[in-house]
Amino acid sequence: MAVNHTRFLADLHKLRTFGASGIGKGVVRPAYSEADIAARRWLAGRMSDAGLTPHFDPVGNLFGLAEGPSLLMGSHSDSQPEGGWLDGALGVIAALEIARSGDWPVSVVSFQDEEGRFGVTTGSAVWSGGLPLEKADDLIDGAGVSFGAARSSMADLSQDFIDPACFHGFIEMHIEQGPALDVAGERIGVVTDIVGIRDMVVTFEGQQNHAGTTPMHLRRDAFQALSLFNARLNERFQNVVTPQTVWTIGRVDLHPNASSIVPGRARFSMQWRDGDGDRLARMEEIIRTTAQQVAEEQGMMLEYGPMLGLEPVSMDMTLRNALETGAQAVAPDNWRPMPSGALHDATNVSRLMPVAMLFVPSINGISHDFAEDTAEDDLVTGLRVLDHAVRSLRSSA
């Protein structure tokens, strides 16, 4: 039985009616919202229709279980507060289509709160053991609601946690959420690894002063220290980074932040991402050395906040090879291996089993926005690559 493109696209469009924003194809379907729960109830019905057994776990992750050991596929169906129709939803509906059209046991999952109303990829973090449930329950959203209270709104649906040993691997299809495929005119990205992240807050503290009476040579201006640090870092990173490495100073808070006062303090975020843990460590060393030198030269006190780290996750070679073979069959020489610069549920699931990921292009690289979209041809191409990969895994099993 072949995958049914029409049915796949119809279900994908049906899903976006839950929480439709009325602006383009956008959706407003944050975790545990009425729209999110309604969408999960509908998904559970579609799983039943496909011969799968729907099962909500205690945090609202929805599984559609095949009988016996199976390959797990899926993503998430919650959205950003102002989200696109494909982020997460694509992976769930594609998994459903593969499960219902094939003759090899495939289970489907829609994880809860991937978009981080409460944390980061909360539902899969709890399921994978990365985040204890008691700790998760204390997480608070922007409006002061706890995760514990939010998940209790689905208590009537929930059963036990699913034993991960039921599954021998996990494949997640997702939109790229970046511009690489769209810019290159390519149809498919096979993920090589999900990059690791390092993130910390750095503070330069100099001397707040009158911007009229303090001569330049006597200033200890924290913004000037930050600017110098940034320039040197960009230069020194050139010897270490690859075209896939990224780094960002996204947040800057000056004190007192007034036009007539030499800034006494600059507190800023320093984030860097790469697929190679050693490279992340070398970058950290450069950051700390450079900040130290600038602090000494400019008469600054230097302070680091705690470093948040997520290790890079390599995709499983067997699953990845199946996806690459599928990509070459469906879109010959029109695909690429590539890292994922964004986090995904697969990062958590990799604690439990082999994982792999497939990307389709995002038009203009836009995501986390009502304007997020992908050409329907590309959605179908992604589905066909998944189908090809699952068939080749079956035949080699």
Added chain:
Amino acid sequence: MAVNHTRFLADLHKLRTFGASGIGKGVVRPAYSEADIAARRWLAGRMSDAGLTPHFDPVGNLFGLAEGPSLLMGSHSDSQPEGGWLDGALGVIAALEIARSGDWPVSVVSFQDEEGRFGVTTGSAVWSGGLPLEKADDLIDGAGVSFGAARSSMADLSQDFIDPACFHGFIEMHIEQGPALDVAGERIGVVTDIVGIRDMVVTFEGQQNHAGTTPMHLRRDAFQALSLFNARLNERFQNVVTPQTVWTIGRVDLHPNASSIVPGRARFSMQWRDGDGDRLARMEEIIRTTAQQVAEEQGMMLEYGPMLGLEPVSMDMTLRNALETGAQAVAPDNWRPMPSGALHDATNVSRLMPVAMLFVPSINGISHDFAEDTAEDDLVTGLRVLDHAVRSLRSSA
């Protein structure tokens, strides 16, 4: 009759009891506060005692008028919300001491709201015609109170505006509020000019993006544009500036200011000060050219807010010469001519008559802080220079 150092210091210390902060010698005496009005009432009494006629104008500027044409001297007695005991107060009490100890007609003034609860040097700005009273009345302080409402709290005291033609010149003694004299170990600064200020808000607008999925070469990161602009500016200014020139990026607002998002917008303050109007204009040209180049290179939209400008004010040569002669007599080779990097009431008064200013050192350059202080020896040295200058002006009159 000679100046009386003891009486001068006693009155200066008495004045700081109005709004004493209880922390060091600090004062809390913002314009129109109870403490400010009480201090002005006390000052009016001291003026009467000195044989001057106290006169409050409609905005609360307090004059102590000598009979007939006179030299005007003074400063302001309002303070910053957390201010020092000398900022303004020194100039008022020194003027009072000169007026009551000399035999040449000297009038005294304490301007209102120099510290800008409502604007910038509000009281002298209104008196000098730089700010129409109707406009001033609409100014709102940080708590939402209008200047009109605030000045009405002194309505029982107020009379007409004083005709500036009563005065043939204005001399203001003030603490330096910067470190130059203290660092050099000098006792007196004779002001050459009050620097001009240019101030504007500049905005680079690039493209907000995901900090994980957006490769470095495709980013249009507004913070990076700001950092590059700053570095180039520092370099290019070297060909134009003097050791007295200052420039400051004191306020930076990134949008959306989040660690995982490439900043799409950087809005920042650009302020520069110099005593030479031509240099201010050359600096503006460099700023605009550099911002334009950076915007083009980095794919930014560039936007300027309105440019606020205050022209440099040169001190009157006759008055300045009298102060320099006095400085050399009282503190031989231990004084310097210097620009004022801060604004003062003298900037406004220069619209009406010749002005000059005298500085004494600020310990560690600290001002606008409870810790502001000056050695009492230096306060007396300043008083003696003023006295010498006024006597020489009298004899050459």
